[in-house]
Amino acid sequence: MFFKIILLIFLISFFNVKVNSNQRFICSRADTNEVVNFYISDNKLFLSGLSISGTYSILTKYLSGILAINMSSIGDDSGIEVIFLDLHERNFTVKSSITNSNKNKLIEIKGYCK
Helix, strand or coil, rough: CHHHHHHHHEEEEEEEHHHHHEEEEEEEECCCCCCCEEEEEEEEEEEEEEECEEEECCCCEEECCCEEEEEEEEECCCEEEEEECCCCCCCCCCCCCCECCCCCCEEEEEECCC
16 A cells, blocks of 8 residues: 555656646747647657647757757758747747759748747
């Protein structure tokens, strides 16, 4: 009985530490008011929204903000997405560049967080 109580306390403490070590931000796109969620876990940033989503590697993480990147190559096309999540101003910027042999396209999405 004593062992079960100690185990239960340990598991609750472990779960509490894991939950508090992660961060979540609920944001909105400035142009469409679409809800965009950012979730930060260890060295990854996860972005989830209706029109944009992905997993990004965190390059830098400061009290003022987070800079993350995602790069991919599919056939002749290649792309890079950069996210800056400004924690002081409570806003975000996503810049996406998709290139192939015919054209280059740069997309910028901005928004604010609650």
